[in-house]
Amino acid sequence: MKIWAISNQKGGVGKTTTAITLGGILANRKFRVLLVDMDPHGSLTSYLGLNPDEISFSVYNLFQDRVAGRMLRPEAYVVNTACEGMALLPSSTALATIERLAGVGGMGLVMANSLALLKDQYDYVVLDSPPMLGALMVNALAACTQLVVPVLSEFLAVQGLDRMLNTLEMIARSRKVSIPCTIVPTLFDRRTRASQETLEKLKLRYGSRVWDQEIPVDTRLREASQAGLPPSHYAPASRAVQAYSNLTDHLLQNDPPT
Amino acid sequence: MKIWAISNQKGGVGKTTTAITLGGILANRKFRVLLVDMDPHGSLTSYLGLNPDEISFSVYNLFQDRVAGRMLRPEAYVVNTACEGMALLPSSTALATIERLAGVGGMGLVMANSLALLKDQYDYVVLDSPPMLGALMVNALAACTQLVVPVLSEFLAVQGLDRMLNTLEMIARSRKVSIPCTIVPTLFDRRTRASQETLEKLKLRYGSRVWDQEIPVDTRLREASQAGLPPSHYAPASRAVQAYSNLTDHLLQNDPPT
Ligand SMILES: Nc1ncnc2c1ncn2[C@@H]1O[C@H](COP(=O)(O)OP(=O)(O)OP(=O)(O)O)[C@@H](O)[C@H]1O
Ligand SMILES: Nc1ncnc2c1ncn2[C@@H]1O[C@H](COP(=O)(O)OP(=O)(O)OP(=O)(O)O)[C@@H](O)[C@H]1O
Ligand SMILES: [Mg+2]
Ligand SMILES: [Mg+2]
Numbered sequence: 001m002k003i004w005a006i007s008n009q010k011g012g013v014g015k016t017t018t019a020i021t022l023g024g025i026l027a028n029r030k031f032r033v034l035l036v037d038m039d040p041h042g043s044l045t046s047y048l049g050l051n052p053d054e055i056s057f058s059v060y061n062l063f064q065d066r067v068a069g070r071m072l073r074p075e076a077y078v079v080n081t082a083c084e085g086m087a088l089l090p091s092s093t094a095l096a097t098i099e100r101l102a103g104v105g106g107m108g109l110v111m112a113n114s115l116a117l118l119k120d121q122y123d124y125v126v127l128d129s130p131p132m133l134g135a136l137m138v139n140a141l142a143a144c145t146q147l148v149v150p151v152l153s154e155f156l157a158v159q160g161l162d163r164m165l166n167t168l169e170m171i172a173r174s175r176k177v178s179i180p181c182t183i184v185p186t187l188f189d190r191r192t193r194a195s196q197e198t199l200e201k202l203k204l205r206y207g208s209r210v211w212d213q214e215i216p217v218d219t220r221l222r223e224a225s226q227a228g229l230p231p232s233h234y235a236p237a238s239r240a241v242q243a244y245s246n247l248t249d250h251l252l253q254n255d256p257p258t
Numbered sequence: 259m260k261i262w263a264i265s266n267q268k269g270g271v272g273k274t275t276t277a278i279t280l281g282g283i284l285a286n287r288k289f290r291v292l293l294v295d296m297d298p299h300g301s302l303t304s305y306l307g308l309n310p311d312e313i314s315f316s317v318y319n320l321f322q323d324r325v326a327g328r329m330l331r332p333e334a335y336v337v338n339t340a341c342e343g344m345a346l347l348p349s350s351t352a353l354a355t356i357e358r359l360a361g362v363g364g365m366g367l368v369m370a371n372s373l374a375l376l377k378d379q380y381d382y383v384v385l386d387s388p389p390m391l392g393a394l395m396v397n398a399l400a401a402c403t404q405l406v407v408p409v410l411s412e413f414l415a416v417q418g419l420d421r422m423l424n425t426l427e428m429i430a431r432s433r434k435v436s437i438p439c440t441i442v443p444t445l446f447d448r449r450t451r452a453s454q455e456t457l458e459k460l461k462l463r464y465g466s467r468v469w470d471q472e473i474p475v476d477t478r479l480r481e482a483s484q485a486g487l488p489p490s491h492y493a494p495a496s497r498a499v500q501a502y503s504n505l506t507d508h509l510l511q512n513d514p515p516t
Binding site: 009010011012013016040041042043046047052053093096097099100102103130131132133134152154155156159160163192193194195197198219222223225226 | 298481
C-alpha cells in the first residue's frame with residue numbers, strides 16, 4: 001500500500017481538488033483507493049455529501065483512541081462513497097482541537113500507525129491536508145510514501161514553500177527513508193504574465209521537483225464539486241482531468257504499487 | 259479606534275488581498291492605519307517585504323508576554339511600511355504554536371487587550387486571519403468591531419460558513435455587543451454559471467449580510483503582490499480596487515471612526 005499526501009500550508013491552492021481527482025482516477029484504473037480528510041474544515045468530506053459538523057466517526061476518533069490508550073481500529077471509521085473502489089476516512093470539525101495535543105508524545109505517528117493496519121485492504125491512500133503547518137500536516141508527512149504539493153503560480157503562494165519542504169526533509173531523515181516530492185502548478189492561466197514568470201522562478205529554485213506540466217484553470221472542476229462527483233467521474237474528458245491523468249502517470253512512476 | 263477582522267476558515271478566498279487593499283484605501287483617505295498579520299504562514303508580512311521565518315518581533319511576542327505574565331507592549335512590535343500612514347504588526351512562523359495554548363485561560367483576549375493600548379495612535383486596525391477556526395481566529399473575532407468575510411462564490415467555499423458565523427455570534431453575546439458582519443463575494447467571474455448560482459444561494463441564506471456588489475477577478479491584484487505594493491497604490495484605477503473602494507464606503511457606514 002502506498003500513501004500520497006497532498007499538502008501546502010497556503011490556502012486555496014487546489015489541495016482538495018487534487019486529492020479527489022487523483023483518487024477518482026486511481027479508482028477508475030481499478031486500484032483500491034482510500035481518501036483521508038485531515039482538514040478540520042472538512043472540504044473533502046462535504047464534497048462527498050457528508051457534514052463534518054454532525055458526523056459521528058472520523059479521523060478525530062483515531063487521535064482520541066491514541067490519547068485514551070485504546071487499540072487503533074481505523075476500519076471502524078471508514079465509509080463508502082458513491083464511487084466504486086473509493087472509500088473515505090472523513091474529517092470532523094472536532095479535529096481542530098488536535099493542534100492542542102501537538103506537544104504530547106507520539107501524536108505525530110497516529111496516522112502512520114493507523115494506516116499501517118489497513119495495508120491489505122487498499123492499494124493507494126490519498127491524504128488531504130489542512131492549510132496549516134501543524135500537528136495534522138506533520139502526521140500526513142510522517143505517514144506518506146510520496147508528497148504532492150499543489151502551488152498557485154503566483155507570488156503569495158510561493159512564499160513559505162521552503163519551510164514545508166524543510167519539514168518534510170527533517171521527517172524523512174528521522175524515518176530514514178527518502179520521500180519523493182512533486183510540486184504541481186495548479187489553476188494555471190497561460191495568459192497571465194505573472195503566472196509564467198513565477199513558474200520560471202519555481203523551476204529555477206526547485207528544479208526537477210517541479211512537474212513538467214500544469215493543471216489549467218477549468219470551470220468543469222467547480223461544477224463537479226457542486227455535483228458532488230469527483231472530476232474524473234463528472235468530466236473525464238475535460239482539460240483539467242486530462243492533465244491530472246498525466247500527473248497520475250508521473251506519480252505512479254515515482255511510487256508504483258507494492 | 260475601530261478594528262476590522264478579515265476572516266474565513268476556508269483557504270485562498272482573498273483574506274490577505276482584502277486586508278491589504280482595505281488598509282491601503284483607508285491610508286489614502288488619511289486614516290491612521292495598523293495592519294495586523296495573525297496568520298502563522300505570514301502572507302501579509304511577506305507581501306510587505308519581511309520574512310516571517312526570520313523576523314525578531316511579531317504578534318507571537320504578545321502571546322509570549324501574556325503567558326510569562328509580562329506587561330503587554332504592542333507598540334514595541336509594530337513596524338512601518340513603505341506606505342505613508344500604514345503600519346504593520348507582523349506575523350512569525352512561531353505563531354503556529356499558539357494553537358497549543360488554546361486551552362489556557364485568558365488566551366482568547368490577548369489581541370483585544372493589546373490593541374486597546376494602541377487606541378490613541380490609530381483610527382483603523384485591519385486584522386488578517388489564518389484559514390483555521392482556532393485560537394488565533396477566536397482572538398480576532400473577540401477583538402473586532404466589524405467582521406468582513408471574503409467568500410469564493412462556489413460550492414466548496416460556502417460549506418462551513420455557518421460554523422464561523424455561529425462562533426462570531428457566541429463571542430458577540432459574551433461581549434454583550436453586536437458586531438456587524440459583511441460577506442464579500444471575491445474572485446467573482448460573471449461568465450461562470452456556477453458563480454452566479456452560488457451567489458443567489460448565498461443571498462437567500464444570509465440576506466442583507468451579503469454585500470450587494472462583488473470583487474471581480476483582476477490580474478492587477480496578483481501583479482501588485484509581486485511588486486510588494488498594496489493594490490490601492492499599485493493600480494488605483496483597476497476594477498478590483500474600484501470595487502474595494504465601494505466596499506470601504508459600505509464598511510465605514512457600518513462602523514464609522516470614533
Ligand atoms: N484547476 C482548477 N480550475 C478551476 N477551479 C479550480 C481548479 N482547482 C481548484 N479550483 C477551485 O479553486 C478553489 C480552491 O480549491 P481547493 O478548495 O481544492 O483548494 P485547497 O487548497 O484545498 O483549499 P484549502 O486551503 O481551503 O484546503 C475551489 O473553489 C476549487 O473548486
Ligand atoms: N480579485 C482577485 N483577482 C485576482 N486574483 C486574486 C483576487 N483576490 C485574490 N487573488 C489572488 O488569489 C490568491 C488567494 O488570495 P489570498 O492569498 O489573499 O487569499 P487568503 O484567503 O488570504 O489565503 P489563505 O487562506 O492562504 O490565507 C492570491 O494569489 C491572490 O493574489
Ligand atoms: Mg482543501
Ligand atoms: Mg491569507
